[in-house]
Amino acid sequence: MWTADGWKEYEVLDTSGGEKLERWGDYLLIRPDPQVIWNTPRNDRGWKRPNGHYHRSSKGGGEWEFFDLPEQWEIHYHLAAPGTKTLTFHLKPFSFKHTGLFPEQAANWEWFSDLISKAERPIKVLNLFAYTGGATIAAAAAGASVTHVDASKGMVNWAKENAASSGLAAAPIRWLVDDCAKFVEREIRRGNHYDAIIMDPPSYGRGPKGEIWKIEDAIYPLICRTAELLSEQPLFFLVNSYTTGLQPAVLTYMLSTALRRYKGEVISDEIGLPVKDSGLVLPCGASGRWQADQ
Secondary structure: OEEOOOOOOEEEEEEEOOEEEEEEOOEEEEEEOOOOOOOOOOOOHHHOOOOEEEEEOOOOOEEEEEOOOOOOEEEEEEOOOOOOOEEEEEEOOOOOOOOOOOHHHHHHHHHHHHHHHHOOOOOEEEEEOOOOOHHHHHHHHOOOEEEEEEOOHHHHHHHHHHHHHOOOOOOOEEEEEOOHHHHHHHHHHHOOOEOEEEEOOOOEEEOOOOOEEEHHHHHHHHHHHHHOOEOOOOOEEEEEEOOOOOOHHHHHHHHHHHOOOOOEEEEEEEEEEEEOOOOOEEEEEEEEEEEEOO
16 A cells, blocks of 8 residues: 655544544544444544534535634645655635545655656646646646646636645646546647646546536546557556545556556555554555556
């Protein structure tokens, strides 16, 4: 498992009964987690004194309960790659338990920022389903130019704020509000190419005009089409999955077949977050990584 163990301002303190207790900077949140199917003693004092608690509803969804939590705050992450900046993320609790950041993705930020910083050539990155820009600003901080694509205008604006707070307001980042699959098709027609691709698709969603996205049906065709955008000297291709059915072996097979014309290696694994009180690692999905031969 690839573990995001480089955080100083974020940590999972404990897990029990379908929930996890997290420290986000100075604030404690309790959020549901479907992986936490065990019931263990809740010995950490934070369980009784959180700043925010997301309660699931029996009818689906849920709602936040707040205790002295600001509307927005920041946490920071420093990449290990030489010459990179400290990344700053704006956090705020919003729909369906989210805060605007998936901290386990730091394991992938470290991987590809190291590749970019050592490439010794200009690297163009395409980030699809780019959300609030964690991967975008990590790639930009390592020296890449990035095209950031997400269907939500609100998420793209949030990502811009994160980039500006990270000292990357003037970085070569294209901010696009667009349907990712349609954008890929237009880029193929335009003849544009990228040295690296990051893809973080949702399990289920709708496009800006109500188009239905179901990952099991759509992900492999999209990987194959997006692979056509790779340059003659590709560096990496990263696909993330939070869907139970898309296990690491499935990600490996998809990337291996879609990128067979390129010389490289695919390694896929779970990604996770260390849990302070137990010393174990909480699984948080899977990632498939294709890397060009050196």
